[in-house]
Amino acid sequence: MSFQLTLVTQEKSLLTEVVDFVQAKGVEGEFGVLTGHTPFLTLLDVGEFIVKKGESTYAYFVAGGIVEVLPHQVTVLADIVERADEIDAGRAEKARNNAEKALKEPLAEDSRLLYLQAFRRASVRLRIVARRSAPGGNINTPPGTGPN
């Protein structure tokens, strides 16, 4: 049993495929979706978005946005998306160190918040890279859209 998945950002469409399973991180926790799920609308947190289709697994870094789940259709309207194999680990590492350093200083509330968010995004990116390069963490290259 499979359903239609659409993964888009405001700038372009990343994936339109018939898939078997998706897993995402909503603001109230991770959730998985199979065909026939009850209609469901949630906001996305920063996290990994996993898609399974037959033997293949695709992974993405996603930060913010909205997911709509219908019995035979899932739509992900993401604010930021990166394919897991295209995450720039060096840049994420640098961003995390920067944010960490900044957070040690006393900061105004709103810039503190920005650094906290940057820190979370960078850590999640690094975690995805680590998981995907570990044994058994193999992913496949999604079809269609090439690199950005």
Add this chain to the structure above:
Amino acid sequence: MASLRSIRTRIKSVKNTRQITKAMEMVASAKMRRAQQRVLDTRPYADRIHEILVRMGTRSSFSDHPYFQIKPVKKVGIILVSTDRGLCGPINSNLFRSILKFMGERPGIEFEFVTIGKKGRDFVRRSGKKLVGVVEGVKDRGPITEILPATQVVIEEFADKGEWQEVWIFYTQFVSIMSQKPMMERILPIKPEHLKPTEGAGLTGDYLYEPDDSREILDVLLPRYFETIIFQRVLENFASEYSARMVAMKNATTNAKEVIYGLTLTYNKLRQANITKEISEISSGAEAIQQG
């Protein structure tokens, strides 16, 4: 009477101009194609978010959300999308004319502006209207984040402060390469009839919302819906700018060709006249010697 040398210099300089306009024409045509593609690329997101809003709207009411509030209009916010550069035909001046007409038809109402593009900013300064937000230097390949400062100002003025009771966007629609049309659209408050279901897209039950309150989700959905609409208009304006520039530069190239043709003709006539004159001088001189 122009000398041969001065005509030669002019031909050379017009040829240079022709080369530049020809190059600009080709650059504009490549960029136009890209801009058109980007407009198409934003469609899936816009369509999907629209579908979700329609489905939400069949079951819950939006009418108490600030984005849908209809109030008596005293002040109107205008988002003016124009180009940063000139040499693109009449598209900016046509757009400005439609704004002046729009304002003229609404006496007693105040207008304030948010501009995307330098030409529009200059227009608002000249007209003496209040400018509350300016965005310039948006790149045709840039991310949507480049225009967010503008959308934030609009949402602040409309939804948070309630300063504006209506928001309109003015931009140039891309009809075809030969034709671009000034457009005006009211984008806030959102017209509920835009969110009516078109076909049997509805569900029987309601969504499960996480967070529980559909209002919180709406607070995320609606700004993105709004941003996407603006972003699409900005990209479309790029397509219009490039096609207008392409046509303007094509005309300039054709004109340059005609000028070169005319100048070459004059040059040759003058040269021939000079030669004839010299020959007749020589032959009459020779005749004078023979007779003498």
